[in-house]
Amino acid sequence: MDAKPVISVEGLSVSYRQGAGFTRVVEDVTFAVAPGEVFGLVGESGCGKSTIALQMLGYRPPAMRTDAGAINFEDRNLLALDRSGLDRVRGARVAFVPQNPTTALNPGIRVGSQIDEILAAHGADAAAARVDRTLELFGLVGLPAKPEFLRRYPHQLSGGQQQRVCIAMALACDPAFVVLDEPTTGLDVTTQEQIVALLIDLRARLKMSMLYVTHDLGLLSQIADRVGVMYAGRMVEIAPTAELFTDPKHPYTRGLIGSIPRIEDRSGLPARPLRGLLQRHELPKGCPFAPRCDWATPECFEERQELEPAGPSREVACWRWHEIAVPADARAVSQAPEVDHPDRLLAIDKVTVTYGSGRGAFVAIRDISLDIGKGETFALVGESGSGKSTLARAVAGLIAPAEGTIALAGKPLAGLVRQRTPEERRLIQFVFQNPDASLNPRARIAKALARPLAFFFGHASEARVQAALADVRLDGKYAARFPDELSGGERQRVAIARGLVAEPSLLLCDEILSALDVSVQASILALLQRLKAERGVAMLFISHDLAVVRMLADRVCVLFRGDIMEIGRRDQVFSAPFHPYTHSLLEAVPAPLKPNAHKGGASNEAANAPSDKGCAYAGRCAWQIGEICTKERPPWRETDQGLRIRCHHSLDELTSLATWPNATDIDDGRAAQ
Amino acid sequence: MSVDTLSAPPGRTRSRWTSLPSLWRQTPLSFRIGLIVLVAHLLVAATGQFWAPYGFSQMGTGRPLSGMSWTHPFGVDQLGRDIFSRVVHGSHIVILLSLSGTLLGLIVGAVLGLLSGYVGGWIDEVLQRFLEALISIPFLVLALIAIAAAGPELAGNPVLIVLVVALVYAPRIARMARSVAVDIATRDHVTVARLRGESAWSVMRRELLPNATSVLLVEFALRAGYAPVLIGSLGFLGFGLRPPTPEWGLMISENRALIIVTPITVLGPGLALASLVVGLNLFTEGLARILGRTVKLGVQ
Numbered sequence: 003m004d005a006k007p008v009i010s011v012e013g014l015s016v017s018y019r020q021g022a023g024f025t026r027v028v029e030d031v032t033f034a035v036a037p038g039e040v041f042g043l044v045g046e047s048g049c050g051k052s053t054i055a056l057q058m059l060g061y062r063p064p065a066m067r068t069d070a071g072a073i074n075f076e077d078r079n080l081l082a083l084d085r086s087g088l089d090r091v092r093g094a095r096v097a098f099v100p101q102n103p104t105t106a107l108n109p110g111i112r113v114g115s116q117i118d119e120i121l122a123a124h125g126a127d128a129a130a131a132r133v134d135r136t137l138e139l140f141g142l143v144g145l146p147a148k149p150e151f152l153r154r155y156p157h158q159l160s161g162g163q164q165q166r167v168c169i170a171m172a173l174a175c176d177p178a179f180v181v182l183d184e185p186t187t188g189l190d191v192t193t194q195e196q197i198v199a200l201l202i203d204l205r206a207r208l209k210m211s212m213l214y215v216t217h218d219l220g221l222l223s224q225i226a227d228r229v230g231v232m233y234a235g236r237m238v239e240i241a242p243t244a245e246l247f248t249d250p251k252h253p254y255t256r257g258l259i260g261s262i263p264r265i266e267d268r269s270g271l272p273a274r275p276l277r278g279l280l281q282r283h284e285l286p287k288g289c290p291f292a293p294r295c296d297w298a299t300p301e302c303f304e305e306r307q308e309l310e311p312a313g314p315s316r317e318v319a320c321w322r323w324h325e326i327a328v329p330a331d332a333r334a335v336s337q338a339p340e341v342d343h344p345d346r347l348l349a350i351d352k353v354t355v356t357y358g359s360g361r362g363a364f365v366a367i368r369d370i371s372l373d374i375g376k377g378e379t380f381a382l383v384g385e386s387g388s389g390k391s392t393l394a395r396a397v398a399g400l401i402a403p404a405e406g407t408i409a410l411a412g413k414p415l416a417g418l419v420r421q422r423t424p425e426e427r428r429l430i431q432f433v434f435q436n437p438d439a440s441l442n443p444r445a446r447i448a449k450a451l452a453r454p455l456a457f458f459f460g461h462a463s464e465a466r467v468q469a470a471l472a473d474v475r476l477d478g479k480y481a482a483r484f485p486d487e488l489s490g491g492e493r494q495r496v497a498i499a500r501g502l503v504a505e506p507s508l509l510l511c512d513e514i515l516s517a518l519d520v521s522v523q524a525s526i527l528a529l530l531q532r533l534k535a536e537r538g539v540a541m542l543f544i545s546h547d548l549a550v551v552r553m554l555a556d557r558v559c560v561l562f563r564g565d566i567m568e569i570g571r572r573d574q575v576f577s578a579p580f581h582p583y584t585h586s587l588l589e590a591v592p593a594p595l596k597p598n599a600h601k602g603g604a605s606n607e608a609a610n611a612p613s614d615k616g617c618a619y620a621g622r623c624a625w626q627i628g629e630i631c632t633k634e635r636p637p638w639r640e641t642d643q644g645l646r647i648r649c650h651h652s653l654d655e656l657t658s659l660a661t662w663p664n665a666t667d668i669d670d671g672r673a674a675q
Numbered sequence: 676m677s678v679d680t681l682s683a684p685p686g687r688t689r690s691r692w693t694s695l696p697s698l699w700r701q702t703p704l705s706f707r708i709g710l711i712v713l714v715a716h717l718l719v720a721a722t723g724q725f726w727a728p729y730g731f732s733q734m735g736t737g738r739p740l741s742g743m744s745w746t747h748p749f750g751v752d753q754l755g756r757d758i759f760s761r762v763v764h765g766s767h768i769v770i771l772l773s774l775s776g777t778l779l780g781l782i783v784g785a786v787l788g789l790l791s792g793y794v795g796g797w798i799d800e801v802l803q804r805f806l807e808a809l810i811s812i813p814f815l816v817l818a819l820i821a822i823a824a825a826g827p828e829l830a831g832n833p834v835l836i837v838l839v840v841a842l843v844y845a846p847r848i849a850r851m852a853r854s855v856a857v858d859i860a861t862r863d864h865v866t867v868a869r870l871r872g873e874s875a876w877s878v879m880r881r882e883l884l885p886n887a888t889s890v891l892l893v894e895f896a897l898r899a900g901y902a903p904v905l906i907g908s909l910g911f912l913g914f915g916l917r918p919p920t921p922e923w924g925l926m927i928s929e930n931r932a933l934i935i936v937t938p939i940t941v942l943g944p945g946l947a948l949a950s951l952v953v954g955l956n957l958f959t960e961g962l963a964r965i966l967g968r969t970v971k972l973g974v975q
Contacts, residue, residue, distance in 0.1 A: 398870055419870055427872045440863035444885035453881070457871055500867070 007034035008211040009058065009096075009179050014071030016053050024067055028053050029235045031071075032309070035179065038209045042226030042243070044219055044258070046519045047490070050235040055183045055215045057081070059098055060088045075179065094124040097172035101184040103164035107156040113167050114152025120174045139170040144200055162193035166200065173204070181213045186221065190385040190546050195590040198225055217519055220262055223247055228315070231255045234290035237309060240317045251318040253295045261524040263549035289320070297322050346412075347540050348374040348397065348508055353406035355389075355396050366392040367564040369406070374508070374557075377538040381545060381555035381572075383587065389564035390544045394510045397542065398432050410508070428458045431501035435513040437493035441485040447471070447496055448481035454504045466503065474499040474529060491522035495529065502537070511543045515550055523550070530554060548591050552576055560584045563618040570645030579656035581647045582625045588662045617650070625651065625659050706961020712954030720767035729757040731764035731921040742937045749943030752930055756919075758943045765921035765944075769951065772833060773902035776840025781895045784845040788852025789879045789887060793860045803853070806846040814843055815908055822914050831917035836906060843905065844898045851894050855887045896959030903951050923948045 014031045017024035028050040035041045043051045053066070058073055060080040073080040076095060083091065092098075100106040108116060114136055121132045133152070141147035143166040156164055165185060172180050182201070186194040202225055204210065214226055222229050222243065229246050231239040231254065239252040250256045286292050292302040302321055309317040312324075353370045356363045367389035374380045382390040395401050397408055402417025409415060410429060416422045434440040441450055451470050455462035468478045474495040485493055494514060501509055511530075515523045527550060533539065534554075545551050551558060551572075558575040560568040560583060568581040575584065617623070620631035627650050636650045649656060699707070728746070729736045736757040737747050744750075749758035787806075791799045809817065818839045822830060829835045856879075859865060865882050873881070907924025909915035916922045918929065923944040930940040 400866065400870070419872065422872075424872060427870065430870075432867065432870055434863040434866070436863065440867060442864040442882055442885065444888075445881070453868075454871060457873070504871075 006037075008037050008039075009073065009075045009213075010034035011054065011058070012072045012074065014054065014057060014073065015069040016050070016057060017067045017069055018053075019065040019067070026069070027235050028057075030308075031232075031235075031237050033230050033237060033240060035211050035213060037211055038205075039228065040205060040212045040214055040226045042222035042229040043213060043215045043232060044217065044222055044229055045232035046217065046521060049232040051215045051232050052183055054232075055098075055181050055213060058179075058181050058213060059092055059096055090124075093120055093177075094175040095178050097175070097177040097180045099165075099168050099172045099180065099182040099185045101187055103161065103168045104156070106168055107164055109156050112153050112155055113159065114149075114154075116167070117171050117174055120171055124175045135174070136170075139174060140166075142173065142204070143167075143170045144196075145170070160193075161189050162196060165189065165193075165197055169197075169200070169204075173208070173210075176208075177210070179211045179213070181215070183215045184217070185214075187216070187218070191548075191587060191590045192385050194221075201225055219247075219258055219520070231258065234285060236290060236319065237317075238291065238319045240309070242315060245313075245316065251312050251316070251323040252291075252320050253297050254291045257294075258521065261521040263524070263527070263547070263553055297325075345376045346373050347376045347378070347410065348542075349409045349412075350393070350397070351407050351409070353393070353396060353403045353408060355392050355401060356404045357401075365564060367396075367561075370564075370566060371406075372559055372566070372569060374540055374542060376507070377534075377540050379534055379541045379543055379554055379556045381543045381551040381558045382561060383545065383548060383551055383558060384561035385546060385587075387563070388561040390561050391512055392564075393561075394432070394512050394542055394544055397508075398430060398510055399427075424458065428504045429507045430510065431504050431506040431508070432510045433494075433497050433501050433512065433514050436517050437490055437497050438485075438517075440497050441493055441500075443485055445484075446481065447483055447485070447488075450485075450496065451481070451500055451503055454500060458504050470499045470503045471496075473502060473533075489522075490518050491526060494518060494522075494526055498526075498529070498533075502533070502539070507540060509539050509541045511541055513544055513546070515545065515547065527553060548576075548587060560587070565618040566648065567619065568645070568647045570641075571643065574641065574643050574645035578660040578662075579641070579645075579647060579653045580660050580662065581619075581649055581656070582623045582651075582659075583619050585660060585662055586622075586624065617648075625656075627651065703961045703964050705957040706965065709954050709956070709958030709961055712950060713958050716766065716770065716951050716954060719763055720770045723763035723766050727760040727763040729760040731761045732756065732919045733760070736760075740933060740937050740940075743939050750937045750939040752940055753933065758926070758930075758940050761921035761926060762923065762944050762947050765923055765926070766947070768833075768916070768920065769903050769906065769923055769948070772836050772840070772906055773899055776837045776906075777844055777895060777899040777902050779837060779841035780844030780898065781848055781891060783841060784848025785852045785884070785887070785891055786879070787845065788849035788854075789856040789883045790875060791849070792853035792856025793865075793879060793883060794875055795857075795860075799853075803850075806849055809846040810850070814905060815912075817843055818905065818909060819912075819914060822909070830914070833916065836909065836915060839909070840902055840905060844902075848891070848894050848898065852887060852891065855890050856883050859883050859886050893959065893963040896955065896962055900952055900955035900959055903948055903955075907948055 010032075011034070012032050014028055015026065016028040017026050027048075031050075031054060033041070043054065045051050056063075056066075057068065058075075058080070060073075060083055062068065068081055071081070075091070078087075078091070080088070080091065080096075107113065111119075114133070117136045117139060118129075118132050121127060121135055125132075127135070133149075136152060137147045137149070140151065145151060145163060145166050156167070159167065169185075185201075186197050189197065198221065201212075201214075205212065205225075214222065216222060219229075226243050228240060228242050230237050231246075231252065233254050239246070239250070239255050241251070246255065247259060250259055286303040288305045289295070289298070289302045289307055292298040295302065299322070305321070307319045307321050309319045312318040350370060350372050353367065354365065355367045356365050358364055370389075370393060372380075382393060384390050392401070396403050399415065399417065399419030399422055407414045410426060413426075415426055419427060441447075448464075448467050451467045452462035455466055467481055471478055471480055476492060476495055476499070480488065480492070480496070485496070488496065494517075498509075498514070515526055518526065530541070531554060534541065541554075543551070543555060555572050557570065558568075558572050559566055560575065560581060562583050567583045568575060576588070580588070616632040616634060617636045620626060623631065630650055634650070636648050638646050638648055639653050639656075640646045641653060647653070647656065651659070733756060735755045737744075737751040737755060739751055739753050739755045741747065741751050747757050747759060749762060751757060787802065791802045812820070821839050821842055822835065825835055860883070865878060868878050868882050903923070906915060906922070907927070910922045910924030910926075911928040913928065915925055918925060926944040927941055927948075930944075934941050
């Protein structure tokens with residue numbers, strides 16, 4: 003960094019009030035962001051990254067206390083500014099893009115007026131000039147720059163459009179520095195890709211400095227120039243992005259990079275997960291990461307290491323960084339054994355599910371037929387709104403199909419759960435996305451596990467509960483705890499255990515990894531793979547994360563707007579020929595150091611309304627042929643290996659159009675180093 | 676990252692109730708004052724019969740209408756009964772009737788409301804319209820209708836008073852319970868129970884009730900704070916307990932003609948009633964704040 007930094011954080015320490023005392027959440031953090039630079043801040047939940055982001059806006063919640071340090075921005079210390087001083091800086095010079103646009107926008111105010119508020123607060127422009135500026139901003143972020151659009155309310159916009167409004171709001175006064183706090187976490191893959199492309203584009207055009215806070219390292223590799231890795235409130239490594247991925251120095255960074263499920267990885271093996279969890283109350287005196295570190299020596303526990311230079315523009319806080327030279331990503335590439343022609347367990351035959359009735363009815367899934375074998379892991383993939391959760395809910399009996407039948411082991415199931423027999427209910431178990439909501443907060447873990455045992459088998463013994471906990475690798479002592487005393491990953495393990503104690507033949511897993519941190523995801527993924535091998539339970543695994551699906555699934559079905567686009571064995575789905583939609587999903591997966599294949603900030607969210615005629619994907623399809631796509635239902639095309647694709651293109655054409663995977667070369671090249 | 680993830684280290688056991696002095700310091704001031712007043716009332720109610728200077732119907736304890744004195748702090752009524760002793764004797768009646776009436780209303784209201792909110796559909800619709808109709812009738816009018824309907828044989832029976840208090844409160848508590856149930860019923864742990872095939876009663880007992888306790892507790896305390904006023908009003912109007920029961924509202928009614936001669940005979944019972952109501956209300960307000968702070972409702 004030659005130029006004077008835009009903003010610099012020096013020796014920042016922050017505490018939160020906890021009970022009677024204070025808990026240190028950020029400890030002596032120092033870094034600077036150069037003009038035009040995107041600095042990524044990454045770490046697991048609770049590492050203090052969002053706290054730093056808020057401090058850079060001078061935001062101090064009542065329960066937060068700044069113990070030491072300074073944040074220098076334009077010759078001012080943001081931490082020393084009073085309220086009116088902050089009001090002049092915030093929004094105008096430093097701006098913020100929040101994680102969840104749905105709650106960040108005021109639902110009762112039109113989006114145009116919300117941007118107008120910022121402009122009015124920071125400038126004395128005339129009303130007409132402000133409207134022009136708002137239109138200009140909307141054009142900048144890829145929203146329709148039309149006066150009608152300004153008059154829309156937030157709920158009339160999609161999630162991606164809402165986030166674009168938030169970004170426009172942040173850019174309104176040409177700030178010198180923008181803080182983005184997990185801006186794409188709540189969005190699905192294709193929308194996330196568009197927002198990231200927009201940010202990259204804006205950065206190139208406006209030469210803006212940004213702090214990008216996320217837990218997703220893969221994403222940072224695309225947008226950040228430098229990355230700071232945080233652990234337990236301390237900065238453990240700062241490095242230019244490319245170097246961080248090819249040559250991570252700190253053991254924690256290695257673990258994080260090793261935890262990312264790679265879409266190119268065909269091994270089916272889980273990534274090298276980080277051991278254990280961040281346990282704030284039992285941090286050692288020395289390096290906070292020592293208890294989870296493979297290389298820790300006794301002195302690591304005793305003596306604190308400060309950041310020290312480790313090469314040009316690199317800093318790392320580790321005693322042993324120069325000694326440890328094991329490649330971060332040494333995964334064996336082996337073929338996962340395939341299940342051959344398993345007996346059919348679940349048969350879904352021409353199922354259509356609609357919400358509502360009469361003219362306002364919405365068809366969530368249309369005429370779906372598929373079956374799942376015994377012990378098979380079947381993945382449903384698609385963006386939000388594709389109907390994958392609806393299908394799982396229909397299988398579980400939460401919503402009755404309007405047409406078609408669902409049969410378990412040859413016997414047709416009643417539409418609704420209360421019409422099914424106890425045995426049928428026992429054989430299908432559901433694991434939900436959010437473990438916070440799926441466990442009763444007022445029931446101890448033992449009670450949550452004992453209830454299905456007592457309900458289905460008539461008795462629940464202490465030993466059975468202990469065995470259930472052991473099955474998901476949790477200590478027996480957890481039985482006496484309440485859910486809020488467990489971490490997110492532990493709660494999800496309990497939720498899985500609760501499903502398994504009923505001894506089901508089919509486990510419905512609805513996005514069970516997406517609410518968890520990357521490193522926790524990797525360990526749950528390893529658990530699922532083990533359970534799959536040991537218990538022989540079939541899984542309907544719903545996910546938008548293709549990398550995870552590739553590791554776990556035997557067969558994959560790609561859904562779009564309630565229609566099956568492609569269905570087949572995992573390896574066939576992940577290789578040419580692709581359905582155009584599958585191809586776009588694969589392209590959208592952020593992976594470390596994937597070359598950017600994005601095309602500007604063009605918005606393709608405005609797809610055609612689904613109709614009975616034509617292909618559901620027509621209108622968004624990059625390989626569209628023409629009229630035929632919107633007029634006629636595409637035919638099923640089947641390869642010799644049994645992969646079925648629904649498209650007007652012939653299989654040969656689809657093979658020749660495919661450009662994915664384009665990142666494999668880089669990956670192989672790096673592995674060879 | 677949120678403060679939550681930091682504040683709940685996995686190894687900690689529930690130690691919230693271990694150190695009482697530090698707990699006491701953390702409570703709001705109104706809670707502390709309310710608690711002290713309530714404890715004083717409860718002590719009087721429990722032990723009053725043993726140390727009250729005179730019996731509640733003992734006549735000729737002093738010169739009738741002699742006003743305040745050290746031997747008769749609340750004066751003496753027309754029949755020569757010591758008002759202070761009557762207030763002390765009446766304490767447990769008022770508290771017992773208020774609490775048991777409110778408790779009955781809470782149980783009925785909570786069960787109705789939680790089930791109605793969970794089951795939904797036309798049952799919910801019909802029940803809610805019915806409860807709204809009941810709520811639209813003013814407190815006292817509804818109570819008087821109920822007493823009139825019960826007939827003269829039951830008039831003045833303490834059980835009837837308890838039932839009337841419950842009848843007045845149950846619809847209001849049911850509406851509150853229903854709104855909580857509607858919120859909790861959408862959570863995944865309830866869906867899990869539904870998928871298991873649990874009955875509505877079992878879902879209510881295991882999944883809804885434990886999560887609604889904080890709201891219901893506050894609701895109970897709030898209603899209990901007003902119950903003495905309702906019972907007192909009934910007594911004052913002559914529809915409550917029968918003389919010579921030393922019920923405070925009844926006493927105020929009996930002595931209201933004497934307000935010019937010896938105002939203390941009315942003020943005494945009134946003061947007791949007011950302090951109980953104020954104490955209960957301060958306590959519940961504090962309780963609501965404590966529970967609101969520690970219990971997450973809805974999606975955090």
